[in-house]
Amino acid sequence: MKLKILSLVAVLATSALAAHAEGVLSIGTEGEYPPWSMADADGNVTGFDADVGALLCAKLEMECNFVVQAFDGLIPALNANRFDVIISGMSITAERKNEIAFSVGYAEFPNRFVVSADSGLAGITDIPAFLAALDGRKVGTQAATTHANFIAKLAPNAVLLTYASLDQQWIDLASGRIETAFADATADQDFLDRPEGEGFVMSQVTIPSTYDATLGEGIGVGIRQDDTELKARIDQALCELIADGSIGVASEKWFNVDISRPCQ
Amino acid sequence: MDLILMAVPVLLKGLVMTLTLTATSVAIGFTLGLGLALMRVSNSAIAERIARYYSIMFRGTPLLVQLFLIYYGLGQFSFVQDSTVLWWVFSEGTRCAVLALALNTAAYTSEILRGGLQSVPVGLVEAASAAGMSRVLRFRRIEFPLAIRQALPAYGNELVLVVKGTSLASTITVLEITGYAKRLMSQTFAILEVFALAGVIYLALNVLLIGLLRLVERRLMRHQQR
Numbered sequence: 001m002k003l004k005i006l007s008l009v010a011v012l013a014t015s016a017l018a019a020h021a022e023g024v025l026s027i028g029t030e031g032e033y034p035p036w037s038m039a040d041a042d043g044n045v046t047g048f049d050a051d052v053g054a055l056l057c058a059k060l061e062m063e064c065n066f067v068v069q070a071f072d073g074l075i076p077a078l079n080a081n082r083f084d085v086i087i088s089g090m091s092i093t094a095e096r097k098n099e100i101a102f103s104v105g106y107a108e109f110p111n112r113f114v115v116s117a118d119s120g121l122a123g124i125t126d127i128p129a130f131l132a133a134l135d136g137r138k139v140g141t142q143a144a145t146t147h148a149n150f151i152a153k154l155a156p157n158a159v160l161l162t163y164a165s166l167d168q169q170w171i172d173l174a175s176g177r178i179e180t181a182f183a184d185a186t187a188d189q190d191f192l193d194r195p196e197g198e199g200f201v202m203s204q205v206t207i208p209s210t211y212d213a214t215l216g217e218g219i220g221v222g223i224r225q226d227d228t229e230l231k232a233r234i235d236q237a238l239c240e241l242i243a244d245g246s247i248g249v250a251s252e253k254w255f256n257v258d259i260s261r262p263c264q
Numbered sequence: 265m266d267l268i269l270m271a272v273p274v275l276l277k278g279l280v281m282t283l284t285l286t287a288t289s290v291a292i293g294f295t296l297g298l299g300l301a302l303m304r305v306s307n308s309a310i311a312e313r314i315a316r317y318y319s320i321m322f323r324g325t326p327l328l329v330q331l332f333l334i335y336y337g338l339g340q341f342s343f344v345q346d347s348t349v350l351w352w353v354f355s356e357g358t359r360c361a362v363l364a365l366a367l368n369t370a371a372y373t374s375e376i377l378r379g380g381l382q383s384v385p386v387g388l389v390e391a392a393s394a395a396g397m398s399r400v401l402r403f404r405r406i407e408f409p410l411a412i413r414q415a416l417p418a419y420g421n422e423l424v425l426v427v428k429g430t431s432l433a434s435t436i437t438v439l440e441i442t443g444y445a446k447r448l449m450s451q452t453f454a455i456l457e458v459f460a461l462a463g464v465i466y467l468a469l470n471v472l473l474i475g476l477l478r479l480v481e482r483r484l485m486r487h488q489q490r
Binding site for chain 1: 446449
């Protein structure tokens, strides 16, 4: 019996250590957020997040190991030592900063709604008017995102439906269960380029991250709060990658536009 | 403490949805399950086979898979979207959840009731027929009450499973206890507290349910008490 417990402890200890193997940077990412983070059936991750991760690992002279995990569980999993950092298009917000630390922001994107082309929402050009028009309408966002918090705060009378993944949100928009969906413009464009996106358009209004604090201060790498040494190394590496244009190149590759944010 | 004061009213809002889901799906599921159980014990080989395959299909696949098939799968067909009646059911996560839970629990209920019906002694049924009772009257007075008495403990378990099964509705945008708990988690990150509270609410609900069933059981079995 004692031996059994001991071996169990040993197994647990080795699996816990796996996340901290020397020279390996274990990266938590969503894997279901094209074109940021897409995981295939074999667990290979591609997309902008994967490229940023690979650039960062090269700079730090470490080996990348991607761990795919649903977006709403990324922060709890990071704090439970399941991986070392989060690279998953995660916006830096005040609430998240209570739980984890962030690197410098390395990207910034505008947020837009996707609406049916014949919807009354399509023609509205003014942000407050658009938000007021959401009253009583069904709005979809991904769960636990800045977008969900933005709608909950600034359009409290809208009926907010949240989804575990973007794909589920797009299915419900296409079938008409929700009238509009709110996400970042790069993810919106990805949907509009698909066959199911036919008949849908981007809203006239574009909401910059600076519009409200719920939208955060750009995209950062999530790091555990006590990992100050790792944070310093990542900050320095990111600033170099932003300065030499590597992040910009990766951004052009996936989004056809440079969304990298100057290192501050 | 502030967190609990903030979380409890939100989770109780979810409790109302959990109760609605449970009550509606159990009402539909019991009726359907009773019909299926009667098909199982009927003399018609076709009816028996249909009910048997239904039961195998719904008991052999996970409830989560059934929920996704109904919500994301069937909801994509244009004939569903174009039909007013069908789209009324499929346009809402709540109604899809009720449908999936009802169809699922009907399969288990049919097995439980079938067992109950088959345990009714043949002699009693024959005696009732000999006394001149019609089939309907015989079923109402003899077979059904005796079958329910046999089936109740197992059916109680099934009810508890339905209550717990409602938590899966949170995956198709329904805001019941678990749905609200997930939302609170992403807003406060107080994972342990929020999910412990949610667990306590489910536990209280199920303890209450089990207590109620015990009262019903005692009443049905009062002939055996001394």
